[in-house]
Amino acid sequence: MTSPASSSEVKYLIESSEGNTFDVSGAALRQSNTFNAMFLNIGADGPIPFTDYNEATLKKVFEYCEHSVNEENYSGPKHQDDLSKWDLNFFNEMDQKMFIDVINASNFLDIERLTSYCCERIARMLRGKNTQEMIKVITLPTAEELEAKQKVEEKKAAAAKKVAEKAAETAEKTETLEELPVQQLVQTTRNKLTRKYLSFSNE
Amino acid sequence: MSRFPLLRLPTLPLLNCIQYLKVFEIIDFSLLSKRTKALVSLVNWNQPDIHLNFIGDSQICLKFPNDPGLEWILDFESEFDDELNHTSRAIDGNQFPSSISSALHGPKVFHYLVFPNDEHFETMRKMVEHVSMIFRTPITNFGIHQQNDPSTMSIVRWFSTLQPSVVDLHIDYEVTTSVPTLLFILDNIKMTDHFSFNLEVSTPDFKYIKPIDVPTLILSLCHWINLKFILNSTCRVMIMGAPSLTLHDINSFLKHWLEGSNPQLEYIAIDRCIKATTMEENVEEAFQIITKDLDVRENVVDGRKPMQIVLHKKATYQLSNVLCYDIERDDGTIGTFHQTYYNRSDDSNSDEHIKVHYFYLHVWNNKI
Structure with missing residues (x-):
């Protein structure tokens, strides 16, 4: 369901795996290519079900989208060292499980900027390491x-x-x-x- | 902190992560398991130029088109000091000591991943196969230096199982090679830009007249080449040392060329070796023989003739205007030739020293 406000303030209701709903701005949601492909032109009648992901994960993902609404259009990956303090805090306060959930959700929602930052962060775990050192930081399937x-x-x-x-x-x-x-x-x-x-x- | 379950991520973010790694990290990651190897090969790489050098200290060099100032070199050193503090890397389940270093040469940066070399280049060959597979790129060119014939044959046999063609193949003149090795190469590996080869002298009866289908052919010792081979050739550039050719053969070649033979030819250089005591030749006599029945004129330096010839993708050669003569085809194509004699420096003090008659023909068009 969309709130009848000016087009820049349009709000969408998002439904999580728990069945809970919460508001996300249209501007934030438009950073998701999946949303753009599915709902942008036809509109959403009722809450948009992203029910493969829990509320905490979706809120975290859209927190990022809301924050980057006013940033210039995404033009390729940014080096981790160039991230803002807010970005760094955003990543640092997540535990591993939340981080993985956020990557999965961001990948599904096709939020390019967030997915790339997450991937660059993972790549940093492997930086400067040889095969033996890599095995110590990542899990290989048994x-x-x-x-x-x-x-x-x-x-x-x-x-x-x-x-x-x-x-x-x-x-x-x-x-x-x-x-x-x-x-x-x-x-x-x-x-x-x-x-x-x-x-x-x-x- | 618990280990990160990287391989449980969806494929797209996983490939995205791999793209952020540097070349040696990518290779290390791909060596972790069959799955990581397969994943790395799924990334849409900017295909690197892969060059191999088989020598005492062999190398696999990778250059990426988007990063021309960087060279990634897997170095296989014959005198590898494994007492130094090296880290171990696993290739096909076997552990190898290795080290990483970097060097700055002018504007270029060279990164080295050093492994010990082994007698038959086994480790290097495994790495070549691995690197070629993960970057989904065939080997662009390879060179063989300071090897004996069995080793050369073993390398080319292995290479032919890896891929059917290569842009450049350079077998150094210090490498002794046999007729079977040459025939194996010609039958099994197609060179798409350049082939350099040296055949050992002890094969006087061997002759080869079939054309070698390669744009640039450089044969440093080619007594097995005769006029028929040259006339059959489709090469753009031919450089030949000690072919079985007389001055009369060069005259015949020029006549055939005027009549339209070797239409692709841009440059041919011939070094004929003559034992100075057994045969006296001089420039004037040689000129009379090679220009017999030809309409020859002195080359006029007017700036129209290109002064550089592209030998192959990686080499150009500056030409001189000194003592050059022109012959011209009916279509306006000009062949500028030059000839001279010189003593081979290493034999100059010997009683039977070798004299070299050097001849080249440079083809260009007046209308350009």
């Missing part, structure tokens, strides 16, 4: 984790195969339909349509 991942992927592949088989079966049925005389085909199709669509066709 053999068990890799095995579990492979199993999940196999399951996914099996599921995808099932879907493909079902689709092939449906396509076969459709082909059978197409072989029916036109009158019969129309009747069969009509029976499959919902009442709403039938009434639409009668109009």
